[in-house]
Amino acid sequence: MRRRRAECNRPGPGPRYSRAMSVLSVTEHGLYCPAGDFYIDPWAPVDRALITHGHSDHARPGHRRYLATDTGAPVIRHRLGAIALETIRYAETRRIGAAMVSFHPAGHVPGSAQIRVEVAGEVWVVSGDYKPGPDGLSEPFEPVPCHTFISECTFGLPVFRWRPQAQVMAEIRDWWAENAAQGQASLLGAYALGKAQRLLVGLGDSGGPILTHGAIEATCRVMRAQGIALPDTVPVTPETDPRTHPGALVLAPPSALGSTWARRFGQASTGLASGWMALRGVRRRRAADRGFVLSDHADWDGLNAAIRATGAERVLMTHGYTGPFRRWLAEQGYDAGIVATAWEGETTEGDAE
Amino acid sequence: MKRFAALYTALDRTTRTTAKVEALAAYLAEAPEPDRLWTVALLSGRRPRRAVTATRLREWAAERAGLPLWLFEDCYPVVGDLAETIALVLPPPAQDSDLSLSARMTDILAMAAMDEPARKAAILDAWDSLGGTERFLYTKLLTGGFRVGVSQTLMTRALARATGQDEAELAHRLMGDWTPATTSWQTLIEAPDPAAALSRPYPFYLAYQIEGPPEALGVPADWIAEYKWDGIRGQLIARGGVHFLWSRGEDLITDRFPELAVARDFLPAGTVLDGEILAWKDGRPLPFAALQTRIGRKTVSKRLLAETPAAFVAYDLLEDGGTDIRARPLAERRARVEEIIAGVPPGGPLRLSPVLPFDDWQDLARTRGAARAAEAEGVMLKRADAPYLAGRKKGDWWKWKLDPLTVDAVMIYAQAGHGRRATLYTDFTFAVRDGEALVPVTKAYSGLTDAEFREITAWVRKNTLQRFGPVRQVAPELVFEIAFEGIRASPRHKSGLALRFPRMARWRRDKPAAEANTLDDLKALLEAPDRDAGSEGQRGA
Ligand SMILES: [Zn+2]
Ligand SMILES: [Zn+2]
Numbered sequence: 062m063r064r065r066r067a068e069c070n071r072p073g074p075g076p077r078y079s080r081a082m083s084v085l086s087v088t089e090h091g092l093y094c095p096a097g098d099f100y101i102d103p104w105a106p107v108d109r110a111l112i113t114h115g116h117s118d119h120a121r122p123g124h125r126r127y128l129a130t131d132t133g134a135p136v137i138r139h140r141l142g143a144i145a146l147e148t149i150r151y152a153e154t155r156r157i158g159a160a161m162v163s164f165h166p167a168g169h170v171p172g173s174a175q176i177r178v179e180v181a182g183e184v185w186v187v188s189g190d191y192k193p194g195p196d197g198l199s200e201p202f203e204p205v206p207c208h209t210f211i212s213e214c215t216f217g218l219p220v221f222r223w224r225p226q227a228q229v230m231a232e233i234r235d236w237w238a239e240n241a242a243q244g245q246a247s248l249l250g251a252y253a254l255g256k257a258q259r260l261l262v263g264l265g266d267s268g269g270p271i272l273t274h275g276a277i278e279a280t281c282r283v284m285r286a287q288g289i290a291l292p293d294t295v296p297v298t299p300e301t302d303p304r305t306h307p308g309a310l311v312l313a314p315p316s317a318l319g320s321t322w323a324r325r326f327g328q329a330s331t332g333l334a335s336g337w338m339a340l341r342g343v344r345r346r347r348a349a350d351r352g353f354v355l356s357d358h359a360d361w362d363g364l365n366a367a368i369r370a371t372g373a374e375r376v377l378m379t380h381g382y383t384g385p386f387r388r389w390l391a392e393q394g395y396d397a398g399i400v401a402t403a404w405e406g407e408t409t410e411g412d413a414e
Numbered sequence: 415m416k417r418f419a420a421l422y423t424a425l426d427r428t429t430r431t432t433a434k435v436e437a438l439a440a441y442l443a444e445a446p447e448p449d450r451l452w453t454v455a456l457l458s459g460r461r462p463r464r465a466v467t468a469t470r471l472r473e474w475a476a477e478r479a480g481l482p483l484w485l486f487e488d489c490y491p492v493v494g495d496l497a498e499t500i501a502l503v504l505p506p507p508a509q510d511s512d513l514s515l516s517a518r519m520t521d522i523l524a525m526a527a528m529d530e531p532a533r534k535a536a537i538l539d540a541w542d543s544l545g546g547t548e549r550f551l552y553t554k555l556l557t558g559g560f561r562v563g564v565s566q567t568l569m570t571r572a573l574a575r576a577t578g579q580d581e582a583e584l585a586h587r588l589m590g591d592w593t594p595a596t597t598s599w600q601t602l603i604e605a606p607d608p609a610a611a612l613s614r615p616y617p618f619y620l621a622y623q624i625e626g627p628p629e630a631l632g633v634p635a636d637w638i639a640e641y642k643w644d645g646i647r648g649q650l651i652a653r654g655g656v657h658f659l660w661s662r663g664e665d666l667i668t669d670r671f672p673e674l675a676v677a678r679d680f681l682p683a684g685t686v687l688d689g690e691i692l693a694w695k696d697g698r699p700l701p702f703a704a705l706q707t708r709i710g711r712k713t714v715s716k717r718l719l720a721e722t723p724a725a726f727v728a729y730d731l732l733e734d735g736g737t738d739i740r741a742r743p744l745a746e747r748r749a750r751v752e753e754i755i756a757g758v759p760p761g762g763p764l765r766l767s768p769v770l771p772f773d774d775w776q777d778l779a780r781t782r783g784a785a786r787a788a789e790a791e792g793v794m795l796k797r798a799d800a801p802y803l804a805g806r807k808k809g810d811w812w813k814w815k816l817d818p819l820t821v822d823a824v825m826i827y828a829q830a831g832h833g834r835r836a837t838l839y840t841d842f843t844f845a846v847r848d849g850e851a852l853v854p855v856t857k858a859y860s861g862l863t864d865a866e867f868r869e870i871t872a873w874v875r876k877n878t879l880q881r882f883g884p885v886r887q888v889a890p891e892l893v894f895e896i897a898f899e900g901i902r903a904s905p906r907h908k909s910g911l912a913l914r915f916p917r918m919a920r921w922r923r924d925k926p927a928a929e930a931n932t933l934d935d936l937k938a939l940l941e942a943p944d945r946d947a948g949s950e951g952q953r954g955a
Contacts, residue, residue, distance in 0.1 A: 219481055220489045220502035339502065341426075342494045343837055346864065350427065385488040392482065 084160075084178055084185040084209065087400050092187065092211070096180040097160030099128075101187050104403035111162065113189025114173035115140055115254055118405045128155075130164050132200070132287065133172025136254060139283045151200065167191040168202030169357050170255030171289060177205050185209045186371060188379075190406070192356070193363040196226060198259045198289075204370030211377045212368060215358040215406025216336050217386035223336070223360045230263040233353055236332060241269060241308025246329040250315035250349065252407075253277045255357050256334060257312050258284060258291055265292025270306045272297050274313035274322070303327065318349060336360070336407055358407055368395075380404045417445055418453065418515040419547040425562050434564055438572035447599035448516035454602075455594050456560055457569040462593075464558035465525040466533055468496055471557065474534055475500040478541065491884045494832040497553035504541055504549065511543035516594070522555060523595065567805045577603060585617045585804055591666045615649040615660040616686060616732045616740065617804035621794060621811035628775045628814060631795065638744060638798050639770040639778055640729055641790035642813050644702045645692035646709070650674060650726050650764075652681035653736070659726075661691070671724050672714060673763040680758040684736030687728040687751065688802075689767060692789075694725035699789040728755055729767040729794075732802055740802035744810075747802065782814055791899075792816045818897040820919060821936060824852060824927045825892045828874045829885045831859065831867075838867045839874045839886070842918075844896055846909070848933040852890055855909045855936065856898070861918035870921075893925040894918050901939050911936055 085094050091103025091110075099109040106123035113119050113129075115136040120129075122141050129137050131148040138146060149155060151174070154163045159181070164174035169190040176187045186207040193202045223229075233249070240247045251257045253276040261271065261281070271294050273281065278296040285291055295306065303309070303326050317323055318331050331349040336356025338344050344352035359367060368376055368390070375396040378387050383399045390397035424437040438457075442450050455461075476486040481503060493499040513521075521540070525533045537556065544552050554560040570588065574581040584603070590613060592602060624631075631637060647662035657677040659668045668674075671691065681687070693700035693708065704722050708714065731751045732740050739747060748769070755766040770793060772778040782793045792815035800810035823844035831840030841859040845852035862870070873892070880887040897919040904912035911933075 218489050218492060219479065219485065220493055220499060222502070337837075340493055340837070341498055342832070345426075346838065382488075382492075385485055389482075389485055 084180045084183050085187070085211070087402065092400070092402065094157075094160050094178055094180070097157035097162065097178070099157055099160075099162075100124075101176055101178075102189065102402075102404065109157070111176055112137060113167065113176060113187065114170055116170070116190065118403065119189060128162075130172045130174050133170075133174065135283045135287045136172065136280060139279070165205045166200035166203050168193060168196070168199050171199050171258070171284060173199060173255075175205055177207065183208055185211065186373075187211045188213055188367075190215070190358055190404075191367065192359050193367050194223065194226065196259045196262075196357070198262045199255070199357075202367070204367060206372045208373060209375040209377065210368060210371045210373035211379060211400065212364065213358065213404065213406060214364055214378050214381035214383060214386040216356065216360050217364055217378070217382040217389075219361045221336060221339055221356075221360045222362060223354065223356060226263065226355070229334075229353055229355050230260075233260070233264060233332070233334070234267055236330070236351055236353075237264070237267065237269065237308075237310050240330045244307055246272075246303060246306075246309050246311055246326040248311045248313060248318060248323055248326055248329040248331045249353075250313055250318045250331070250333040251277075251335075251355075252357070253280050253314050256355070257281070258289075259357070260312060260334060260355075261292050261294065264310065267310075270295055270309040272301070272306060272309050272311040274311070274317050276314050276317075277312050297322075297325075301325070356407055381406050415515055415518055415544065415548045415552065416512050417441070418449065419551055421453070422551055422562060423547055425564055429563075431568060435568055435572045435575065438564065438569065439575040442573055442576035446514060446516070448594070449514050451594045451597070451599045451602065452516050452519050454569065454573065454588065455592075456555075457562065457564055458566050458588055460593055461558050461560055462519065462523055462555070463526075465522050465556050466537065468557060470530075470534070471496065471500060471537075471553070474538060475504060475541075478538055479503040479505060491830060492837075494830070494837075497557055497559065498550055500541075500553050501546070501550035507541075507543055507545045507549070509543040513543075518552060519555065519594065573603070579603070586614055589615050589617065589660075612653050612656070613651065613658045613666070615651060615658070616688075616738075616802075618647060618649070618662050618688070619803045619811060620806040621796075621813045622806065622808050624795070624812040624814045628778065628795065628812075631812070634772060634774055634778070636798055638748065638796050639772055639781070640767050640794045640796070641770065641785060641788060642792040642794045642815060643690040643692055643699070643727060643767070644789065644791045645690040645699070645705055645727075648689060648691045648726060649732070650677055650681075650685075650687045650689065650728070651733075652677045652685045653683065655683070657681070659691075667709075670708060670714065671726075673719065673724060674726055676758070676762060676764060677726075680764065681754065682735060682757075684733055685754065686731070686733035687726070687754075688730035688732055689726050689728035692725055692727055693722050694727075694763070694765070695723055699725075701789065723763065725763045725765050727765045727767045730802060743799040743801065744796055745798040778814075782816065785816060818899055818915075818919075819901065819939060820895050820897050821846065821855075821913075821931045822893050822922055822925060822929070823855060823896050824890045824930045825888060825894060826852060826854060826890050827885050828870075828888055837871075838864075839871045840867050842894075844894060845890070846931050846933050846936060847928075853909045853933050855907075855911060855933075856896060856913045856916045858894075858896055858916045858918050861897075862921065866921060890927050893922040893927055893930050895920050895922055901936065903940060909933060909936070911940070 085092050090105040090107050091100040093100050099111055100107045101111045102113055102119040103110050104121060109126045110124040111128045114133055120137050127144050127146040128149060131150055134146055134148045149164055151164055151166055154161055161179040163177045165177060167173040167175045167189050169192050173189060175189055178185045184207040186205045190213055191202055195201045237247045251260055257277040273294045273296055281291055281294060311326060315333055332351040332353055333349040334353045334355040336358060338352030339354045376390050377398045377400045379400055379402045387397045387399050421437060421441045425434050428434060472486055476483045490499045525536060540552055541549060570581055570585045573584050649660045651658040659671055659674055661667050693704040707722055708724055728751050731747045734750055758764045770781050785792050795812045795814060797810040823846050825842045826845045827843035828839040829841040831838050843854050843857050845854045874886055874888055877889040878886040879889060896916050898913040898916040900914035902912055
């Protein structure tokens with residue numbers, strides 16, 4: 062069945078974007094700019110890759126040359142090892158072939174970028190993953206005026222509406238305090254890159270000890286080394302005795318929650334921080350004690366506002382609820398289409414990012 | 415409503431029964447009495463009828479949210495629940511109100527008499543004054559679909575803790591056809607009520623399916639065997655010159671079976687029989703499908719009475735001469751049932767469920783094997799010295815049903831589940847081989863673990879051939895063993911067959927699609943004795 066995979070993974074029915082794409086077009090390797098002979102977040106090895114951010118569906122190994130933001134680069138290097146990586150500052154303009162490119166804050170994780178590509182006066186912006194609301198950690202999202210906006214829509218349905226971050230953090234604090242009062246650890250599942258540090262910043266002043274799983278601690282170390290201020294954490298090692306940290310908050314990747322690794326914390330209360338926790342069905346299926354609705358992606362209102370702010374006439378959807386969101390935009394008067402990419406949004410399982 | 419929403423959240427958040435009972439007991443001790451009464455009503459399945467159609471709710475919610483209807487419809491399968499979808503798409507509430515649960519319920523009940531514009535205005539106003547969980551619950555209550563993972567037994571336990579009353583006494587009080595509109599907390603729970611006591615049934619004792627070979631139960635002499643009938647479990651009550659018939663769903667169905675009025679004439683005063691209601695003609699039971707023609711009718715025509723007469727087949731006695739004898743051993747209670755039925759004219763609608771004699775387990779296995787010929791589903795095993803317990807308790811009563819029939823079939827369509835399983839593909843259509851072709855024969859959506867559903871969901875995503883709305887046609891590769899209880903010819907189905915109670919028995923990872931069963935294999939089962947009957951519900955032990 063592997064042979065069918067290529068067609069089957071594509072988004073569902075709905076018009077595909079078929080018009081000749083002057084600035085960017087999809088090839089089997091990824092989103093390609095013929096004028097500059099480069100790709101953005103390609104999914105197969107290429108000569109030159111512009112990378113929006115370090116999540117594994119966007120920053121993949123095997124390219125000959127990489128270009129990423131200076132603040133996003135350390136994590137990408139950490140994840141991909143010895144690669145030929147050049148960096149660029151936000152808003153700095155660089156010529157690649159006949160294209161002018163610049164990177165702009167996407168507010169998704171530290172160093173994450175939207176990539177602006179201008180060819181002969183025609184401006185396209187690739188959103189990567191983005192979140193318009195401030196999270197206290199990532200460089201805040203900035204709308205970039207363009208003719209064509211290529212946008213993700215992971216949470217592109219009107220059932221997804223985030224509450225202010227402070228409210229969600231307060232909920233997590235209450236849960237943590239409740240567990241601590243009963244001498245229980247609070248085991249909170251969150252992505253190792255971005256979400257975990259966002260939680261740290263949001264909860265770090267609570268006074269209680271925060272323990273970290275190795276995957277999260279490694280990313281924290283990289284960020285601290287580049288000068289991002291993060292609250293103190295206690296890395297969990299094979300020698301860690303949970304009894305010396307009663308009532309601690311333990312940050313771990315979602316996949317570690319039900320694992321033998323988690324067993325050392327005994328009767329811990331488990332929580333998950335994800336946009337998908339907005340749905341009761343997902344909350345219950347994931348079998349964590351608590352679900353906290355916290356996403357590093359735009360919600361319905363965020364997507365609509367961000368798209369409006371670009372002033373774009375044409376919007377192309379990459380991943381998420383592309384079908385309904387395209388139709389919605391078309392009804393709002395946009396020239397809307399879908400481009401099939403291999404990028405993923407926040408997943409319900411939490412193993413991709 | 416806020417207090418009720420907090421209770422719901424607490425109950426929904428935990429799977430631990432102790433935590434659920436604790437949360438519920440606290441609520442039942444502290445909430446205002448009308449709210450307690452409503453909570454007890456809702457948790458015992460006494461939901462008001464749906465106040466408005468789902469179609470109208472969708473339209474009004476989409477309109478209020480400023481969304482095209484198609485977009486609302488696209489959200490629904492993702493969320494998997496109509497009330498939750500509505501709660502999520504509506505804008506945040508403009509007003510803050512804390513009308514109590516009982517006030518909200520009274521409003522909902524009043525909607526039945528309203529014209530549509532008034533009903534719409536009332537609902538929009540409520541939506542606009544409720545946030546988050548409260549809005550979700552309110553909408554659930556509107557649609558008549560409110561459910562929470564608390565069994566009646568747990569609820570009764572919590573109620574006992576909150577009121578300091580005896581659990582069994584409370585279980586007794588809660589039965590019957592009361593609603594919050596016809597009673598009060600004081601009357602139902604606190605005050606003695608002799609009139610209501612006359613009709614009150616006992617909680618049914620429910621059996622478990624036996625898990626291994628019956629040898630594990632020990633000595634055959636300790637056990638009493640009977641047929642496991644395929645009818646409606648019922649309690650026939652004769653007290654004070656009147657009679658009552660209750661079904662296991664705790665519905666009073668006296669009027670639907672007028673032939674059982676003979677109970678007034680022939681049962682001693684203060685008799686409560688436990689047994690099975692069956693369609694019965696010419697000395698033998700008719701298939702369940704025949705009984706179904708009687709269930710839905712409030713008034714029964716003479717013709718129907720003649721065509722499909724019903725009988726009450728008794729197998730236990732709970733009250734004898736006005737005394738609760740549930741604590742007496744079964745053997746003693748059975749002996750009394752036999753005496754009582756012996757005093758009833760033979761051949762009539764009051765019958766005895768015979769004891770099936772057996773010397774050893776082999777012997778009983780043979781009787782069970784022939785159960786189908788007696789229109790039974792298998793046999794029941796009841797410990798001779800056991801009291802009559804309330805609810806489903808393991809140990810004394812076992813059902814030993816006939817083995818289900820099975821077929822190995824190929825999955826051809828998959829659809830996402832609902833509620834808890836909204837993001838998983840759990841509803842499948844299965845086909846059997848017919849030459850080179852695959853003919854769909856049944857749908858099934860239960861029987862696998864969450865882990866298996868997750869694995870299949872990942873597979874479905876990668877092996878989709880075509881999409882039809884929420885349904886995906888998948889590569890015909892996965893084979894599942896489908897268990898079912900019966901099969902009948904059905905011209906409505908493409909295969910010409912319909913399976914009864916199909917479910918996935920296991921995933922046959924070892925079998926390629928080419929080795930799945932054929933349509934001819936299934937047709938051969940049609941020749942076998944008729945096992946067909948109707949729907950589940952209040953049936954069986
Ligand atoms: Zn990302
Ligand atoms: Zn992504």
